[in-house]
Amino acid sequence: MAVTKKRKTRDLTSFFGVLFFIIVIISVVLSIGNFVRYREILAKYEEMKRYVDSKVSELNTEVENVKGLVGPNSLVDKYISSVNYLKDFGYDFEKILSNVSDDPTTGYFMIFVSGNENVWITIKDKENTYFNREVKPGLGNHKFFYFKEPRIKTNYDIIVPPEATIVVGKTGKVYLLFFGVGTKFHPTKVVQLTENTYEDFGTKFSLYIPGR
DSSP states (O other): OHHHHHHHHHHHHHHHHHHHHHHHHHHHHHHHHHHHHHHHHHHHHHHHHHHHHHHHHHHHHHHHHHHHHHSTTOHHHHHHHHHHHHHHHHHHHHHHHHHHTOOTTSEEEEEEEOSSSOEEEEEEOSSOEEEEEEEOSEEOSOEEEEESOOSSOOTTEEEOOTTOEEEESSTTSEEEEEEOTTOOSSOSEEEEEOSSEESSHHHHTTOOOTTO
8 A cells, every 4th residue: 555655646747847847948949949939039139220310311311412512612502603693694694795795776765764763655556566664763774675676686686666655654764875877886866755646756766767
């Protein structure tokens, strides 16, 4: 009876010993598996971190490049300044070109406004409006050709028929300087506009127009 009890006790002890051993092995295997999984996750994290750091570095580089392009004294800033300068220079050049290319075979007039106030001036006929704006005091920039077009036409040159009507907003303030056909660089006639409306200005001011 005592031997049987001892055997049962020994068998039970062996069972629990084997069970404990199995549990230890399973725990070790699971721990190794978790460790391997952890290393894989850590490796993926490091790979993702390197990727993110690389993209952030690329974005920072692009931002710095953009700042270099659009910031003060940048390439774009210099380009915009150059374009504005060339644009202004182009208009000034056209003004110079309009003044030096005076052709005595044409007839034109320029506008002079006295005083210190702008004056609204309109040049039109029944079908077209050739000029309609405020003119500042002093000699205007535009030339109004009433006989033949200039050989070199610029933005300052406007073609108007001699039958057109001239309308001024303020009488007595506007003078027309006529550069007649056959003359060069100096007006042949200066007319003060004392009325608001002048129809058929070519006839009104007795302009010499060949063939008319």
